[in-house]
Amino acid sequence: MTLAARDVHHGYGDDPVFDGTSLSVSPGEVVAIIGPSGVGKSTLLRLLALFDRPDGGTVEYDGEDVWNASERRRLAYRRRIGMVFQETSLFDASVRRNAEYGLRVRKSWPDRLRDELRGFLGRTNGTVDAVEALETVGLAEKVDQDAASLSGGEAQRVAFARALAYDPEVLLLDEPTSDLDPRNTAVLEDAVLQAKNSGIGVAIATHDMHQAERVADRVAVLLGTGIIEIGETETVFDDPADDRTRKFIDGELVY
Amino acid sequence: MTVESSLVTPLLLEFPFEWTYLRSIVRVSLYVSLVAVALSTLCSLPIALAVGFTEFRGKTLLTSVINTGMGFPSVVVGLVVLFAVSNQGPLGSFDLVFTAEAMIVSQFVLATPVITGVSLAAVSSVERTVRDAAFAMGGTRVDVALVTIKEARYGIATAVLAGFGRAISEVGSVLIVGGNIVGPDGTSKTRTLTTAIQLEARQGRFETAMMLGAILVVLVLVVNAFVVRLGRGDGGYR
Ligand SMILES: Nc1ncnc2c1ncn2[C@@H]1O[C@H](COP(=O)(O)OP(=O)(O)OP(=O)(O)O)[C@@H](O)[C@H]1O
Ligand SMILES: [Mg+2]
Numbered sequence: 001m002t003l004a005a006r007d008v009h010h011g012y013g014d015d016p017v018f019d020g021t022s023l024s025v026s027p028g029e030v031v032a033i034i035g036p037s038g039v040g041k042s043t044l045l046r047l048l049a050l051f052d053r054p055d056g057g058t059v060e061y062d063g064e065d066v067w068n069a070s071e072r073r074r075l076a077y078r079r080r081i082g083m084v085f086q087e088t089s090l091f092d093a094s095v096r097r098n099a100e101y102g103l104r105v106r107k108s109w110p111d112r113l114r115d116e117l118r119g120f121l122g123r124t125n126g127t128v129d130a131v132e133a134l135e136t137v138g139l140a141e142k143v144d145q146d147a148a149s150l151s152g153g154e155a156q157r158v159a160f161a162r163a164l165a166y167d168p169e170v171l172l173l174d175e176p177t178s179d180l181d182p183r184n185t186a187v188l189e190d191a192v193l194q195a196k197n198s199g200i201g202v203a204i205a206t207h208d209m210h211q212a213e214r215v216a217d218r219v220a221v222l223l224g225t226g227i228i229e230i231g232e233t234e235t236v237f238d239d240p241a242d243d244r245t246r247k248f249i250d251g252e253l254v255y
Numbered sequence: 256m257t258v259e260s261s262l263v264t265p266l267l268l269e270f271p272f273e274w275t276y277l278r279s280i281v282r283v284s285l286y287v288s289l290v291a292v293a294l295s296t297l298c299s300l301p302i303a304l305a306v307g308f309t310e311f312r313g314k315t316l317l318t319s320v321i322n323t324g325m326g327f328p329s330v331v332v333g334l335v336v337l338f339a340v341s342n343q344g345p346l347g348s349f350d351l352v353f354t355a356e357a358m359i360v361s362q363f364v365l366a367t368p369v370i371t372g373v374s375l376a377a378v379s380s381v382e383r384t385v386r387d388a389a390f391a392m393g394g395t396r397v398d399v400a401l402v403t404i405k406e407a408r409y410g411i412a413t414a415v416l417a418g419f420g421r422a423i424s425e426v427g428s429v430l431i432v433g434g435n436i437v438g439p440d441g442t443s444k445t446r447t448l449t450t451a452i453q454l455e456a457r458q459g460r461f462e463t464a465m466m467l468g469a470i471l472v473v474l475v476l477v478v479n480a481f482v483v484r485l486g487r488g489d490g491g492y493r
Contacts, residue, residue, distance in 0.1 A: 049391060079393035089384035092406055102392035162392065 324368025377410020
């Protein structure tokens with residue numbers, strides 16, 4: 001598995017966000033995407049998640065140009081990717097329903113109808129994978145709670161768990177710890193490393209430089225209209241090739 | 256008086272109707288309104304979803320056309336439907352003049368803008384991020400639509416109830432296309448609760464009119480309570 005954006009051009013209206021930029025995510029690695037607010041971190045993750053078609057360039061999964069493949073194949077690729085959004089948006093349902101959603105849509109229609117019927121009759125059978133995923137973020141005991149009644153931080157962890165529940169090959173995380181306290185940030189970072197060790201490729205957009213240092217193997221620095229520097233985490237932080245990288249990391253950059 | 260009606264009499268003092276007659280009126284009212292609302296919901300939901308989630312030129316115009324349709328004069332709808340089902344009209348070959356089915360057509364026309372308009376508002380208020388999440392987790396477009404309907408379920412229930420309320424409590428168009436007919440056997444062919452009330456009132460029988468009115472109100476209440484319960488139970492969605 002390798003997911004890659006190659007030489008992508010993208011923008012909204014007349015303003016280009018990317019002017020030919022590339023990024024790849026390989027199995028078992030964590031790539032952190034850092035950069036100032038509004039630079040396009042979320043946009044890049046949406047392109048990688050096959051949400052938006054880039055205006056130019058390609059997004060490739062295992063070398064296949066996804067946007068030139070059939071819609072069926074694109075759906076199949078999409079189902080190998082887990083994406084957690086910056087704005088948490090759980091369904092107005094139980095935590096269990098949220099965590100199981102990805103598994104549910106992968107089932108055949110007869111199976112889904114049967115499950116719905118059983119649920120209607122009050123016989124919910126918690127999918128093991130979904131509960132396991134909730135366990136990794138410490139929320140297994142909340143399965144039967146209403147998602148609407150969760151705290152912001154809990155909701156964010158459920159959003160992570162439901163992306164993990166269907167065993168994706170790639171995880172794309174958009175500031176997944178922005179609402180979390182230090183302890184739960186550590187829980188989530190552990191879960192990221194666990195995912196990585198199980199062979200999942202992870203891309204994580206973050207504003208927290210220390211988090212990038214803690215979890216990432218590689219760091220991509222977004223500035224202006226693309227990635228200005230990408231490399232091993234240590235190199236980027238301790239000995240960046242681009243002076244703007246150093247200024248951004250030190251918080252000196254004025255933009 | 257039949258045996259059945261004598262059971263009811265103590266409750267309503269002097270019950271002025273044959274039980275079978277009353278039952279047939281209620282049956283026609285419910286048949287027309289429920290079928291019209293069911294068909295209308297089936298049409299309205301896809302329209303609401305399509306209009307809610309796509310950007311196109313004239314969307315604002317279309318939305319205001321739908322909203323105008325919510326308050327469209329029912330007598331006018333009745334006239335148009337009567338013409339449509341008459342011999343010269345496009346539906347003339349179906350022979351629907353003064354039938355319950357013609358009333359279904361006119362109630363369908365009346366209820367659809369209401370159900371579409373209210374569901375459209377409900378569907379549009381579902382956060383984009385919720386739809387994105389369904390898509391991101393591997394949902395197809397159908398899955399995203401289903402999630403949206405579930406998220407908007409209270410608003411959609413309101414829409415259906417509003418449509419039902421309009422259909423069952425309306426007089427003008429059912430009178431025109433149905434004709435308020437009672438068959439030779441003394442049971443209603445196209446007489447509904449509303450047209451019966453209108454008739455009783457015109458003939459000065461206010462008490463009977465009031466009684467029929469009370470039955471109508473109870474019917475609406477029962478259907479509302481049922482739909483609200485259905486929404487609460489939310490089909491194992493929790
Ligand atoms: N749907 C959209 N329509 C128009 N402009 C958009 C849209 N989405 C993003 N943009 C613009 O694209 C640019 C990049 O946005 P993006 O959300 O990718 O930034 P970001 O790096 O994730 O920022 P943050 O760190 O604040 O989350 C911004 O200038 C934003 O205003
Ligand atoms: Mg962002």
